[in-house]
Amino acid sequence: MMNETVILNDLDPRQKEAVVHTDGPSLIVAGAGSGKTRVLTSRIAWLLCKGTDPSRILALTFTRKAAGEMKDRIAAMAGVSLARKLCMGTFHSVFVRFLRQYHELLGYPKDFTIYDTGDSTSAIKHCVQELKLDEKVYKPKEVLSRISMAKNNLCTSEAYAANTAAITNDRQARKPEIHRIYAKYQQVMLANGVMDFDDILLNMNKLLTLKDASGEPVVNQIAGLFDYVLVDEYQDTNLSQYLILRKLCQFHRNICVVGDDSQSIYAFRGAKIENMLNFKKDYPEMKLFALECNYRSTENIVAAANTLIAKNAARIPKTCFSSREAGEKIVLEKTYSEMEEASAIASAIIRRIRENGASYQDFGILYRTNAQSRAIEEALRKRNLPYFIFSGNSFYERAEIKDMMAYLKLIVNPRDDEAFRRVINKPARGIGDTSLAVIATVASAEGKSFFEAACSPGLEEYGIKSGALGRIREFTAMILAHNALQGDKDAYSLTLSIAEKSGLYRFFKEDTTIEGQSRLANIDELFNSVKGYIDERNNSYIEDMIADGQINDGSAVPAESLPQVSLSDYLESTSLLSATDVADDETANRIALMTVHSAKGLEFPYVFVAGMEENLFPSGGMMITPQELEEERRLFYVAMTRAKQALCLSFATARMRNGKREANSPSRFLKEIDSKYIANPYVVQDIADDGDSGLVSRLLRGGSSGRPSFQGGSRSSAPMGAGRPSVQPQRPQYVAGSGPRTLRKTNAPTPVKEDFVPDSPLDLRAGMRIEHNRFGLGNIISITGDPSALKATIRFDASGEKVLFLQYAKIRIVH
DNA sequence: CGGCCCCGCGTTTTT
DNA sequence: CGCGGGGCCG
DSSP states (O other), X not given: OOOHHHHHTTOOHHHHHHHHOOSSOEEEEEOXXXXXXXXXXXXXXXXXXXXXXXXXXXXXXXXXXXXXHHHXXXXXXXXXXXXXXXXXXXXXXXXXXXXXXXXXXXXXXXXXXXXXXXXXXXXXXXXXXXXXXXXTTSOHHHHHHHHHHHHHTTOOHHHHHHOHHXXXXXXXXXXXXXXXXXXXXXXXXXXXXXXXXXXXXXXXXXXTTOBOTTSOBHHHHHHTTOSEEEXXXXXXXXXXXXXXXXXXXXXXXXXXXXXXGGGOOOGGXXXXXXXXXXXXXXXXXXXXXXXXXXXXXXXXXXXXXXXXXXXXXXXXXXXXXXXXXXXXXXXXXXXXXXXXHHHXXXXXXXXXXXXHOOOGGGEEEEESSGGGHHHHHHHHHHTTOOEEEOOSSXXXXXXXXXXXXXXXXXXXXXXXXXXXXXXXXSSOOXXXXXXXXXXXXXXXXXXXXXXXXXXXXXXXXXXXXXXXXXXXXXXXXXXXHHHHHTTTSOHHHHHHHHHHHTSHHHHHHXXXXXXXXXXXXXHHHHHHHHHHHHHHHHHHHHHHHHHHTSOSOGGGSOGGGSOOOOHHHHHHHXXXXXOOOSOHHHHTTOEEEEEHHHHTTOOEEEEEEOOOBTBBTTBSGGGOOHHHHHHHHHHHHHHHTTEEEEEEEEEESEEEETTEEEEOOBOHXXXXXXXXXXXXXXXXXXXXXXXXXXXXXXXXXXXOTTOOTTXXXXXXXXXXXXXXXXXXXXXXXXXXXXXXXXXXXXXXXXXXXXXXXXXXXXXXXXXXXXXXXXXXXXXXXXXXXXXXXXXXXXXXXXXXXXXXXXXXOOEEEOO
């Protein structure tokens, strides 16, 4: 356990203030690169240091990665045993725990499962069909988004139907039946024992208004569990989350929220920047801390971003400054097509590598829309530059994975109709549309789920043929058998079993086409993922026991005594987690391509932002509202502040969009940056000042300035070209097992779990200097045990001697 | 039951 | 232009 001095050691005075002021409401406005996470974790460590019971601290984040990262850092500062007792996680995962605990009050089964956006969309679609409405008019995605917005604003289906504004609005949009779809959807979801993401928050709100069986308000019980509440990325909270927080903090008012209003980019999803702007209204006694020192970017970049964001009206006034040198000016790059733009970026990267000794992972190429990646990919491929894309399409969105997941969901919650539909005839087992229609009719008539309908004895009477009936019975029996095994078998063996028994694995195995083989590989990858999850859980269980001093030898924990990791545990871990689509080795030393949204929280020495054009960035064109324009500006602010060393902003005067060539003028944002921070501001100022097309003004000018840098061999304005060599760039580091969005600042104040590539246990020898992903540096004292269960006694510098199971521990040799 | 073709559509996306 | 979904045909 660290002492107070150590916690405060690497913090600047402002950060220190924010860390030690623990009681009462705090608003920490943390500019980009200002050490936000460091302050949050130090604050928790500080509380622990002061003797606060960790279980009475609630810390909420948006992503699981952020939660994990914070937990790791706190573990490094305050010890694993304290860190693991914290109530820390995403809004959704923490609240799901409470919802399960109080499921009866809400009328949900204990094993309710969670629908992802895809599941919800298809559920909506089926509701639209059942209500005999036109899918063209009631596009499932659109309807879902409308319902989602309603839920985020705590508008239940009943409230929606009674809300004249909403109804009028829908009528004017020629979609008057949305309220009926909403009602139907909610009814089906409840009957299926399923919640969508928004329901988790909505029901949490509802729960906090209920009384338990003994008549005690639930809010007293839950809010009473905590003395301190901390929230990360507060600018991204929606109304639903805001209200929950308010209820949870009403007794002690020890709420600490951290965020940056300038980086609020999720309004389109219901996030309310007002939550941050109005914090003082709810908590007049609050203390404001502004972290304005940016440790990430050079002064030029920080100052330039400041001038941009100053154009926004809705913001908390603050002026960020850099702790670093002035650095290079921002370079603009004008091109005439998206291909040319991509080539310019690729050339600039090559030049940087040659002249600055940069490596691939030092580059981030950001864009507003995913469609822009294509041209860039082609340019990079042509030059053999390795890259990876943070794709929106995740592992869990692949059809074959969805199939397997649907089986798993159905085992845990047989009432899940969407899962049932998906797998009832997968692989084909002679239960076609006709049979499914009958099942649907029965379910609807008897108010049952599909599964219950499929089990009901009177199914023949509805006209199911005996052959099909037998197969249906076989199917339900198979699911029920697995459902019953959940207590005895762990997630892995159930997954293997259902893959085999359902015939799905054989089905994919028999498909010898290339795609078929890839699907099979994905299924195998899913098995690995389940196994990995179980190992991870076992590993941390053992480490926790050791850290707790309950045991000091990993061998005291025979495998069979480890708590079993159930299928339901696994499902919850995946349903609330966006996929880790990009494996670590795929991101290793590659150029990163991603949308600006995905880049939030990341940093790169060299950043390119492509497509700086009106109608693209800012997107939307004329029908964009002032609020939306401000959000676009914040989005661009996020893009700019990803850069540590150098920033290049490019635009194309024309590009292919939806199969058509479109002319665009440069983004207004380019002109909003004070030109003194730009190396070649004339590139944008000369042209298209007032809707004039770039081509015309170029012809008028004689075309000498603003020429693309690689026409005619001129390269004077090449993006981020031969900048003077400066500090050796720090490289972004990705967390082991990380999903797309995790990147750690390299100037982290404490040792943390890094980009961990563990060495094989077989390579470890007594006497070696090693590093453990959690416990840090240490020396191997001895290695014992038989080859199948090797254990090592390791003396850690920070935490003393421990015995670890090598099959679980992640250890690498330090040379 | 599966494959092929045609049509429509086309920001951003933690959970 | 490139994709996914739905419908129709073999």
